[in-house]
Structure formats: structure tokens, C-alpha cells
Amino acid sequence: MNHSPLAFHCGVTLSPPSPSDKTADADRLAGGLQRQGLEDVTVPLDILRRLPAELRRSGFRLDLVIGLSGEGLRILDVGKTRVFGIALDIGSTNIECLLYDLGTGEKIGEAGVENPQVYFGYDVLTRVQRSMTGEFADLVRSLSEGIRGVIARNCEMHGIASDEIYAVTVAGNTIMSHFFLGLDVDNIPLSPYIPVVNRSFFADAGGTGLPVNSNAVVYVFPNAGSYVGGDVISGILFSGLYREEEPALFIDVGTNVEITLGCRDWIMVGAGAAGPALEGGVANIGKKAEAGTISRVRIDRRSRKIALEVIGGTEPGGICGSGLIDLVSEMYSAGIIDQSGKFNGGRDEVIERDGVKSYLLFRSGDTGLYLNENEIKNFLLSKAAMFSFLYVFVRSVGLSFRDIKKVYVAGALGCGIDPEKAITIGMLPDIPRERFLPLGNSSIGGAGEVLLQRGLLKEVEDIASKITYREMNEDAELMHVLQGAMFIPHTDPEILKG
Amino acid sequence: MNHSPLAFHCGVTLSPPSPSDKTADADRLAGGLQRQGLEDVTVPLDILRRLPAELRRSGFRLDLVIGLSGEGLRILDVGKTRVFGIALDIGSTNIECLLYDLGTGEKIGEAGVENPQVYFGYDVLTRVQRSMTGEFADLVRSLSEGIRGVIARNCEMHGIASDEIYAVTVAGNTIMSHFFLGLDVDNIPLSPYIPVVNRSFFADAGGTGLPVNSNAVVYVFPNAGSYVGGDVISGILFSGLYREEEPALFIDVGTNVEITLGCRDWIMVGAGAAGPALEGGVANIGKKAEAGTISRVRIDRRSRKIALEVIGGTEPGGICGSGLIDLVSEMYSAGIIDQSGKFNGGRDEVIERDGVKSYLLFRSGDTGLYLNENEIKNFLLSKAAMFSFLYVFVRSVGLSFRDIKKVYVAGALGCGIDPEKAITIGMLPDIPRERFLPLGNSSIGGAGEVLLQRGLLKEVEDIASKITYREMNEDAELMHVLQGAMFIPHTDPEILKG
Numbered sequence: 001m002n003h004s005p006l007a008f009h010c011g012v013t014l015s016p017p018s019p020s021d022k023t024a025d026a027d028r029l030a031g032g033l034q035r036q037g038l039e040d041v042t043v044p045l046d047i048l049r050r051l052p053a054e055l056r057r058s059g060f061r062l063d064l065v066i067g068l069s070g071e072g073l074r075i076l077d078v079g080k081t082r083v084f085g086i087a088l089d090i091g092s093t094n095i096e097c098l099l100y101d102l103g104t105g106e107k108i109g110e111a112g113v114e115n116p117q118v119y120f121g122y123d124v125l126t127r128v129q130r131s132m133t134g135e136f137a138d139l140v141r142s143l144s145e146g147i148r149g150v151i152a153r154n155c156e157m158h159g160i161a162s163d164e165i166y167a168v169t170v171a172g173n174t175i176m177s178h179f180f181l182g183l184d185v186d187n188i189p190l191s192p193y194i195p196v197v198n199r200s201f202f203a204d205a206g207g208t209g210l211p212v213n214s215n216a217v218v219y220v221f222p223n224a225g226s227y228v229g230g231d232v233i234s235g236i237l238f239s240g241l242y243r244e245e246e247p248a249l250f251i252d253v254g255t256n257v258e259i260t261l262g263c264r265d266w267i268m269v270g271a272g273a274a275g276p277a278l279e280g281g282v283a284n285i286g287k288k289a290e291a292g293t294i295s296r297v298r299i300d301r302r303s304r305k306i307a308l309e310v311i312g313g314t315e316p317g318g319i320c321g322s323g324l325i326d327l328v329s330e331m332y333s334a335g336i337i338d339q340s341g342k343f344n345g346g347r348d349e350v351i352e353r354d355g356v357k358s359y360l361l362f363r364s365g366d367t368g369l370y371l372n373e374n375e376i377k378n379f380l381l382s383k384a385a386m387f388s389f390l391y392v393f394v395r396s397v398g399l400s401f402r403d404i405k406k407v408y409v410a411g412a413l414g415c416g417i418d419p420e421k422a423i424t425i426g427m428l429p430d431i432p433r434e435r436f437l438p439l440g441n442s443s444i445g446g447a448g449e450v451l452l453q454r455g456l457l458k459e460v461e462d463i464a465s466k467i468t469y470r471e472m473n474e475d476a477e478l479m480h481v482l483q484g485a486m487f488i489p490h491t492d493p494e495i496l497k498g
Numbered sequence: 499m500n501h502s503p504l505a506f507h508c509g510v511t512l513s514p515p516s517p518s519d520k521t522a523d524a525d526r527l528a529g530g531l532q533r534q535g536l537e538d539v540t541v542p543l544d545i546l547r548r549l550p551a552e553l554r555r556s557g558f559r560l561d562l563v564i565g566l567s568g569e570g571l572r573i574l575d576v577g578k579t580r581v582f583g584i585a586l587d588i589g590s591t592n593i594e595c596l597l598y599d600l601g602t603g604e605k606i607g608e609a610g611v612e613n614p615q616v617y618f619g620y621d622v623l624t625r626v627q628r629s630m631t632g633e634f635a636d637l638v639r640s641l642s643e644g645i646r647g648v649i650a651r652n653c654e655m656h657g658i659a660s661d662e663i664y665a666v667t668v669a670g671n672t673i674m675s676h677f678f679l680g681l682d683v684d685n686i687p688l689s690p691y692i693p694v695v696n697r698s699f700f701a702d703a704g705g706t707g708l709p710v711n712s713n714a715v716v717y718v719f720p721n722a723g724s725y726v727g728g729d730v731i732s733g734i735l736f737s738g739l740y741r742e743e744e745p746a747l748f749i750d751v752g753t754n755v756e757i758t759l760g761c762r763d764w765i766m767v768g769a770g771a772a773g774p775a776l777e778g779g780v781a782n783i784g785k786k787a788e789a790g791t792i793s794r795v796r797i798d799r800r801s802r803k804i805a806l807e808v809i810g811g812t813e814p815g816g817i818c819g820s821g822l823i824d825l826v827s828e829m830y831s832a833g834i835i836d837q838s839g840k841f842n843g844g845r846d847e848v849i850e851r852d853g854v855k856s857y858l859l860f861r862s863g864d865t866g867l868y869l870n871e872n873e874i875k876n877f878l879l880s881k882a883a884m885f886s887f888l889y890v891f892v893r894s895v896g897l898s899f900r901d902i903k904k905v906y907v908a909g910a911l912g913c914g915i916d917p918e919k920a921i922t923i924g925m926l927p928d929i930p931r932e933r934f935l936p937l938g939n940s941s942i943g944g945a946g947e948v949l950l951q952r953g954l955l956k957e958v959e960d961i962a963s964k965i966t967y968r969e970m971n972e973d974a975e976l977m978h979v980l981q982g983a984m985f986i987p988h989t990d991p992e993i994l995k996g
Contacts, residue, residue: 017685017692022723025685026695042569045679045705052682052694071540071569181543184550187515187523194515196550197524207543225520 005102006217006454007067007076007166009083012036014060025052029062041066042074044215054079065166067217068454070202076166076215084108084164085451086151086212089231089444090143090172090180091115091254092124094288096444097150099158102167105452111154114288116146117179124175128189136184143179144209152211165212168205169447170220173229174198177220181208193226200230200460219450221460224467228269232258233463234446237456239408239439242267242463249394249404251428252442253321253411257386259393261404267463268397272389272472285361285369287318294319294361294369296418299330304349306330308362316362316369322417327371328379329421331359332488339487341376383427384485387496390429391485392478394498396470401429401498410442423496426489430496503600504715504952505565505574505664507581510534512558523550527560539564540572542713552577563664565715566952568700574664574713582606582662583949584649584710587729587942588641588670588678589613589752590622592786594942595648597656600665603950609652612786614644615677622673626683634682641677642707650709663710666703667945668718671727672696675718679706691724698728698958717948719958722965726767730756731961732944735954737906737937740765740961747892747902749926750940751819751909755884757891759902765961766895770887770970783859783867785816792817792859792867794916797828802847804828806860814860814867820915825869826877827919829857830986837985839874881925882983885994888927889983890976892996894968899927899996908940921994924987928994 012032017023023031026043029051033041043051055062058079065077083103089096092115099109117139120127131139155162170180174195178185181203183196205216212218221230232252236242239250243264250260258271287293291312297319298307310316319327331337335344336359343350343357350359358370394401407428409417419436422428428436439445450456472478484491510530515521521529524541527549531539541549553560556577563575581601587594590613597607615637618625629637653660668678672693676683679701681694703714710716719728730750734740737748741762748758756769785791789810795817796805807821808814817825829835833842834857841848841855848857856868892899905926907915917934920926926934937943948954970976982989 017690019690022690022692024693024696024721026699027697030697045699045701048695048699049680049682052685052692056685182547184547187550187554192515192517192520194520194550195522197546198522199525199528201524201543201546203543223522 003105003452004454005083005085005100005105005167005452006169006219006450007065007083007085007102009081009103010036010038010064010066012062012064014055014062016060025055029055032062038066038073040072042069042072044074046215047075047078050078067166067215068457069217074215074217076213076217080164082164083166084155084160085167085169086154086165087444087447087451088147088151088168088170088172089234089441089447090147090170090176091231091443092173092176093118093122093254095146095150096441097147097154098444098448099154099160100448100451102451107448109154109158111150111157113146113150113153116142124173125189128175128185131179132186132189140179140182143176147180148209148211155211162211163213166216167451168210168212168216168218169451170218171229171231171234171443171447172221173231174223174226175229177223177230181220188226195223195226198223198225198464200457200464219457221447221450222464224269224464225469227271228258228467228469231443232260232269232271233460233467234444234450235410235439235442236260236267236446236463237460238442238445238449239410241406241408242459242466244406246405247397247399247403248406248408249390250408250439250442251390251410253386253409253417257389259389261393261397261399262466266468267466268393268468268470270389270393270470270472272385284375285318285371286324287320289320289322292317294323294327297323297326297330299334299336301334304334304336306349306361315364318369319361321411324379325383325417325425325427326421327361328376328488329424331376333424337376337488341373341380341488343373380425380486380488383425384482387427387429387485387490388478388481389472391481391495391498392475393470393472395477401431401496404429404431405435407431407436408439408442409436410439416440424489426485426487426496429498430489430493431498501603501950502952503581503583503598503603503665503950504667504717504948505563505581505583505600507579507601508534508536508562508564510560510562512553512560514558523553527553530560536564536571538570540567540570542572544713545573545576548576565664565713566955567715572713572715574711574715578662580662581664582653582658583665583667584652584663585942585945585949586645586649586666586668586670587732587939587945588645588668588674589729589941590671590674591616591620591752593644593648594939595645595652596942596946597652597658598946598949600949605946607652607656607658609648609655611644611648611651613674614640622671623687626673626687629677630684630687638677638680641674645678646707646709653709660709661711664714665949666708666710666714666716667949668716669728669732669941669945670719671729672721672724673727675721675728679718686724693721693724696721696723696962698955698962717955719945719948720962722767722962723967725769726756726965726967729941730758730767730769731958731965732942732948733908733937733940734758734765734944734961735958736940736943736947737908739904739906740957740964742904744903745895745897745901746904746906747888748906748937748940749888749908751884751907751915755887757887759891759895759897760964764966765964766891766966766968768887768891768968768970770883782873783816783869784822785818787818787820790815792821792825795821795824795828797832797834799832802832802834804847804859813862816867817859819909822877823881823915823923823925824919825859826874826986827922829874830923835874835986839871839878839986841871878923878984878986881923882980885925885927885983885988886976886979887970889979889993889996890973891968891970893975899929899994902929903933905929905934906937906940907934908937914938922987924983924985924994927996928987928991929996
């Protein structure tokens with residue numbers, strides 16, 4: 001990757017003034033920058049005020065931090081060489097924060113936190129409604145506190161001072177980007193669904209309240225509409241789908257399932273609510289991927305003995321989204337549940353708890369981890385929604401799963417989906433396994449790439465301008481496919497091959 | 499004059515959103531501006547936050563205030579139609595402030611105040627020395643308070659709120675521009691005399707502390723070196739000298755005499771200390787031009803009766819610079835003083851006061867206004883310095899006074915120099931009177947022009963880049979001419995015709 005970060009150190013050696021060269025300090029600096037190919041670099045007043053002393057202290061060998069703002073290059077600091085940057089993914093549920101050394105391009109830290117706005121409602125629309133009825137400032141403050149906290153913690157952990165952060169890239173869905181910038185969300189949920197801003201936006205660090213250098217560059221990804229946010233665009237960037245010659249699929253699984261189908265010529269995005277099931281949210285034992293969370297499950301076909309992989313190797317305290325996919329898939333393969341997700345009779349590990357049949361996953365003393373029949377049913381509803389979206393979406397452009405040579409799978413689903421397991425339960429299409437390419441958190445991945453490579457800003461604009469949004473929930477065929485998809489893998493297995 | 503102010507109101511009518519046009523607010527606005535020929539107009543975050551409510555309140559007929567900043571056009575306010583601007587001339591001695599309605603181009607107010615920095619020293623170099631020895635912040639604060647006061651007073655007098663001021667242009671000498679921006683002056687008085695910045699500078703209104711809209715555009719004129727400040731460049735702009743086909747002379751008389759000789763192809767500037775005499779500063783009775791100040795003097799050749807013109811028609815309390823030129827010229831013509839400035843014997847109106855011969859100008863009861871022989875001598879020294887500068891300067895490029903077809907005379911000399919009187923005493927060259935063109939305060943005039951016509955910013959850059967500075971005080975010929983010039987009009991009258 002061509003290393004050309006959004007903010008960068010630049011050493012400039014200038015010849016000192018002399019009776020035959022009375023050029024003023026700022027003009028001298030501009031000349032030096034021009035000789036290095038940096039034209040029209042703006043100097044803010046606070047930097048200008050520090051310039052003469054820095055020039056003479058350094059013997060006219062100046063260390064600058066320069067950044068790209070919306071209006072061109074700008075000097076962000078003087079007398080500094082350490083330049084760090086933050087990539088933010090503001091999800092409805094979680095905020096992720098990567099810390100980069102922009103000098104080396106190295107990722108040196110990552111931190112995440114639950115979006116404090118969940119206290120106003122897990123569902124984003126609930127938050128928008130509360131915002132519309134007088135709690136806008138509280139919601140903005142709440143998100144801001146979460147973001148400030150996670151950045152400060154990430155910096156502290158790695159010994160980085162907040163004023164050493166000179167660039168921030170922000171990817172989030174349209175609502176989250178609006179809350180982040182303190183923008184009105186009132187017109188987003190009501191027809192004709194109008195955001196305040198879709199184009200990319202460079203904000204003054206001061207106005208955003210971020211704990212970073214006050215001159216820092218803050219770049220917010222563009223949205224492609226109320227339902228296709230900067231997180232999707234950032235993810236598409238990260239996947240590389242926009243450079244493909246043949247149509248590729250990019251699936252981002254979270255609270256919503258976002259599906260992108262396209263190539264270098266066109267990009268179509270659809271989104272639908274799959275429910276929190278796929279994130280582990282419906283299960284009592286559902287947890288985000290962190291130490292003590294089950295990430296992988298194997299059940300022996302004959303002994304039905306269960307083998308768990310736990311993050312950090314400790315005793316498990318819950319299961320993440322990808323673990324849940326493994327678990328349901330293995331329970332089905334081992335004959336513990338049937339096609340409809342109901343428990344088959346005569347299994348020792350299935351017990352009745354509070355009147356509901358439950359599967360014992362792990363026991364520790366008197367307590368244990370259980371998955372019950374209702375939770376499995378909710379999970380299957382989510383996987384059905386997701387598969388149906390995929391199916392209808394691909395067919396709507398006259399393609400079938402067979403035609404898709406690359407399927408990028410991203411999302412905050414713990415440790416990444418095991419395609420084999422997801423295909424077993426009919427969540428992903430039954431196509432050759434090598435076509436599935438895991439991406440992890442693609443949204444923050446794209447934010448990190450732009451941070452390290454400012455040339456990608458153009459690609460981002462290009463992606464945003466190519467996107468067509470396709471409404472998913474109103475589709476008649478969808479309901480039809482959905483019915484069968486609530487079974488494992490589907491009532492019509494042929495449909496899985498598309 | 500083509501009216502295209504630095505900040506301007508712009509009405510934009512947009513089609514409201516509809517199910518077939520889901521363009522976001524900011525993007526919709528950008529489209530509307532583009533249709534009006536305004537491309538790439540930056541929207542600051544605080545404006546973006548107010549945009550959705552303003553759009554809907556106004557029924558998508560938006561009133562904007564747009565300004566030109568260093569990096570291009572920028573939205574400064576929304577929902578406003580009144581747009582005002584301030585032109586500032588920051589002189590070492592006085593601060594002048596013009597208030598313009600940028601909608602009509604009309605000048606609606608003017609106010610002036612003594613530069614509070616004079617309490618640190620009348621002489622600018624004294625202030626720079628005090629700044630270098632720890633009083634920098636005090637000097638900056640002092641100037642800032644003076645400027646804030648004069649702007650606030652000007653606005654108050656005309657019922658303009660401070661946040662209705664969206665553009666400010668600032669012309670001052672290099673030192674004053676530096677103090678205004680809070681820039682170090684330490685390197686200006688020491689060889690090789692290096693300012694922090696010479697190029698023109700757009701500052702954030704917030705950083706300057708001005709009592710204007712926080713998004714206002716603040717433009718500071720470029721300097722052409724330590725000794726040729728933005729005030730001179732602004733004055734050259736105002737005079738139009740830079741458009742002349744044949745060499746013209748532009749004389750700005752203040753504490754310093756600044757001389758510009760040039761045309762559209764080249765511009766040469768020289769400056770020298772003439773002393774405060776020409777501003778009325780050496781005389782006890784010297785005052786700035788305001789109500790109660792003598793602006794014109796006539797002395798009857800036979801009766802020697804004195805006739806005074808007083809600003810405001812009241813009893814006089816002092817005399818301004820142009821009045822002093824009149825007075826000395828008339829005293830000479832009436833035979834009250836001789837060529838060397840000494841009183842001729844036997845005049846009733848000349849009396850001995852504190853051991854010095856003094857001329858009674860005006861009596862009121864027990865007190866009176868007197869000009870004494872020492873003051874006349876100091877005045878003649880100043881006029882001699884000024885004439886000598888002119889003579890040497892014009893000759894240095896191989897020209898003589900005869901060759902100059904236009905002589906612009908500017909300066910804070912009260913009511914403008916009467917060329918006839920100035921020629922009589924040998925302060926201005928003896929050339930046809932119609933070649934003298936009075937300009938008044940040309941520095942603030944140029945600042946006002948840029949405020950009303952942003953296209954002139956290019957001309958300003960052009961002027962700054964063409965200027966060559968010529969050191970005056972080190973000239974051998976100067977000393978030679980100066981000796982004779984201390985007499986009225988000169989020991990060698992031929993030299994006055996150049």
C-alpha cells in the first residue's frame with residue numbers, strides 16, 4: 001500500500017535569512033514546502049504565532065505535521081515528529097477505535113466500547129424518536145462521551161498524548177454519523193427520509209469535541225442515503241469490491257444485514273433488519289467477542305460430546321455470534337435439533353428449564369450455559385431473513401448465486417463466520433467454499449485505510465456516487481423465500497444453490 | 499466599481515425533497531449554489547447544524563451569507579440578509595475604522611481612536627524594544643483593546659450588531675500587522691530584518707479576538723518587507739498608481755514619509771522618518787484633525803491679520819498637520835519669519851515666552867495658542883527630510899520632478915495638504931499644481947475597496963510582488979540636499995523643479 005496518510009510528518013530544511021535574503025518566515029517556509037512538491041499549504045494563525053521561535057530554535061530545520069483538510073493541505077503542528085491517527089467505527093451497538101502510528105503505518109492499538117446510546121434504546125429508531133421528542137442533546141452527549149472515552153483509553157494504553165492525534169476517520173451509519181456531528185436526525189425517519197448531509201465532511205476537531213489535537217483533521221465518510229451509511233461505503237472500500245471486474249457480493253452482518261452486490265461499474269446496496277440474533281443478542285448467553293466468550297463449537301457426531309473454543313482459554317461466560325452459528329449448525333448435524341430447530345426426543349443434554357426445553361452447553365458447579373428452543377427459533381428467524389435478503393437481492397439483478405465468484409463476509413460477529421457452518425444451516429448460499437472471503441470489521445478497516453492513504457478519498461467519493469439503494473423489506477418474493485428459510489437449511493435445498 | 503464584496507448575501511431557492519428526490523440538505527444546497535455559479539462552497543460544522551431547521555423554516559428559500567476565505571468560498575451564516583464589513587487602518591498613532599453595508603456598498607460609519615500602544619512609546623521602535631523585553635503580550639492586548647473599542651463604537655453608533663460584521667480588511671505597517679495577529683516582532687528590528695509573514699493572510703475571526711461574527715472573514719494585507727507594510731500596499735491600490743502607464747509619485751505623509759514611484763510595470767517604495775512634525779506632533783499646539791482644530795490659516799500680507807479655519811467652526815484648541823503647513827507658509831509669505839525660520843524683528847505678534855520667541859496665533863482670555871521658534875525649526879527639519887527623500891528618490895531612477903505627471907498626496911495630515919502652501923515652503927516640488935491629486939487616508943481607502951470588491955485581492959498580490967524597497971537614510975546625496983532644504987523653500991530654488 002502506498003503510504004500517504006491523512007496527516008504526516010514533514011521535515012523542511014530552509015536556508016537561514018541573510019542580508020541578501022530577507023524573505024519572511026512564513027514565506028520562506030512556503031518556498032521550502034513548494035520545493036518538496038507541497039503547494040498552497042495553509043498556515044493557521046496559532047501555528048504562524050509559533051513559527052518564528054520554532055524556526056530559530058531548530059536552526060531552520062523545521063519538523064512539521066501537515067494534514068489534508070477539505071480545502072487542501074494545512075499545517076497542523078510545528079516542532080513535532082510523532083504523528084498518530086484514529087479510525088473510528090461508530091456502530092449502533094458498539095464503537096470500535098483503532099490507533100495508528102501514521103509515521104510507520106503500523107496499527108498500535110485497538111479498543112472498543114458499547115455505544116452508550118443503547119441506554120436510550122437498543123434499536124436506532126427508538127433513539128431517533130427520543131431525539132425528536134427532546135432528548136437530542138442527551139443522545140449527542142452520550143455518544144460523544146462513549147467516543148471520547150474509547151479514544152482516551154486507547155491513547156493512554158499506548159502512551160500517546162491526545163494532542164499527538166492529528167487525524168481521525170469516522171465511519172458509521174447515517175444516523176450515527178449525524179449524532180457524531182451533532183446534526184439533526186428529525187427528517188431521516190419520515191418520508192421522504194432526508195439526511196442533513198450525505199457527502200463526506202471534514203470537521204474542525206474543536207467542533208467535534210474529540211480528545212485530539214485541536215488542529216486535527218476529522219474526516220467523516222459520506223453516506224449514500226438514509227439507509228446506506230458511511231460504514232457500508234467504508235466496508236466496500238475495504239473489500240475492494242469496487243475494483244472487481246465481475247459482480248461480487250459483500251455481506252456485512254450486524255444488527256442489520258447489509259448486502260452489497262457490484263463491481264467496478266455499478267454497486268447496489270440493500271439492507272434489512274435481521275434482528276440482533278446474529279450478534280448473539282437473542283440468546284441469554286449471547287455476548288460480544290471478548291475473553292471468556294465461546295467462539296467455536298464442535299459436537300461429536302457419535303458421542304455428542306461438545307468441544308468449545310473460548311477466547312483467552314478461560315471458562316466460558318457466554319457465546320458470540322459466530323459461536324452461535326457454529327453451535328446451531330453442530331446441534332443440527334449431530335441430530336440434537338431437527339430441521340425446524342426443535343429438539344429431537346431422548347437426549348440427556350436437553351433439559352426442561354422454566355417450562356422451555358434447553359440445551360446444556362457448559363456446566364460449572366451449580367450454574368451453566370443453556371440455549372433454549374425459543375432462542376433457537378429466534379435465531380432461525382434471523383438467519384432466514386438474512387438468507388432471503390441475499391437470495392432476492394442477487395436474483396433482482398438477474399444473477400444467481402452460481403454467478404458470484406467472490407463473497408466477502410464482514411461483520412461484528414465475533415471471530416468471523418465459518419462458511420461451512422453457515423451453509424449447513426442455510427444462512428449462506430451453497431456455493432464452493434473458497435469463494436467466501438472473511439473480512440472482519442470491514443467498516444473500521446476502510447476507515448483505517450483512508451487514514452493511511454489519503455489518495456483513497458477519491459475512491460470513497462467514487463463508491464458513494466456509484467451506489468444504488470434497493471429497498472428490501474417490501475419485496476413480495478422475499479416473504480415467500482423467508483417461509484422456507486426458517487427451516488434448516490431450507491425447505492427447498494435447491495434454492496441454496498441459487 | 500464592480501460590486502463583489504468579500505462577504506455577501508446570497509438567496510437560494512431550492513426544490514423541497516420528495517420521494518423522487520431524496521438529496522440530503524447540504525447536498526441539495528450545494529446543487530443550488532452550483533446552479534448560481536458558486537462551486538465548492540465550504541460549509542462549517544456550526545452552519546451545517548443549523549441548516550435543516552433553517553431550510554424548513556424558510557420553505558427551502560434560504561438566505562445565506564457567503565464569504566471568501568483564503569481557501570475559497572465559505573458559508574458564514576444562514577437565515578440572515580444584513581451583511582456588514584469593517585475596513586481597518588492600524589496606524590502607529592491612530593486606528594481608523596470604516597463601517598460598510600456590504601449589501602449596498604455604502605459607507606455608513608467611520609470612527610477613529612488613538613492607538614493605545616502610544617502609551618508604550620510614541621515611536622514604534624520603542625514599542626518593539628519593550629515587546630522584546632517582556633511586554634509583547636501587553637502590547638498585543640493594548641492594540642486589541644483599541645481596535646475592539648473602535649469597532650464596537652462604530653457598530654453601536656449605527657445600530658449594527660457585532661455578529662452582522664462578516665468581513666474585515668486590515669491594513670497596517672508591518673509591525674502593526676504583526677501585533678494585530680499576535681505575531682512575534684523580535685526579528686524585525688535586527689539585521690537581516692525578518693518579519694514572520696509578508697504574504698497576505700486570512701485569519702479566523704475567533705483567533706483575532708475581533709468583536710465580529712465568529713465565522714467572519716478577516717483579511718490582512720500583505721507586506722512587502724519590514725519597512726513596506728500593508729498600509730503602503732493598500733494605499734498604492736487606492737491611488738491606482740499600479741495601473742498608470744507613466745511613472746507616478748505617491749506620497750504618504752505621516753510619522754514616516756513613504757514615497758512610492760512607479761507604474762504598471764514597476765513599483766519602487768522608499769520610506770524615511772520625517773519625525774512627527776508633519777503631523778503637528780512637534781508643536782505644543784499640535785492636534786489631530788477633529789472639532790476645534792485649526793485646519794487652514796491665511797495671513798494678510800499687509801495687515802498681517804490672521805484668519806483661521808477651525809473644524810466645526812468653534813474656538814480653536816490646536817492645529818493639525820495641514821494647518822501647520824499653511825501657518826508656516828503664510829508666516830514666511832507675510833515676512834514674519836525668514837528663510838531659516840527665524841522671526842524677523844519688530845513684529846507685535848511675536849513675543850518672548852519662557853525665553854523663546856513665539857508667534858501668537860489665537861488668544862482667548864488669558865490663554866493663547868503660540869508657535870515658537872524651536873517648533874518652527876523642528877518643523878523645517880521634517881519638511882527638509884521629506885523633500886530630500888523625494889528628490890533623491892526620483893533622481894535615483896534617472897527621473898526628475900518634471901517627468902512626473904501625477905503626484906498623489908495622502909496621509910493623516912488633517913484636511914489634506916494644500917500643494918500651493920507646501921510648494922511655497924519647499925516641501926513639495928515646484929511643478930504644475932494640477933499634477934497634485936489629494937487622496938486622504940489612502941490606506942483605509944484601499945482596505946475599503948478590497949472589502950467591496952474581492953477581485954482586487956489579485957491586484958493586491960500583484961502590487962506586493964512588484965514592489966522594490968529602496969533604503970533611504972543611508973544615502974550620501976540625501977545629506978547634501980537636506981542641508982539646503984532646511985531653509986524656506988531651499989537654498990537652491992532650482993532643485994525644487996528637480
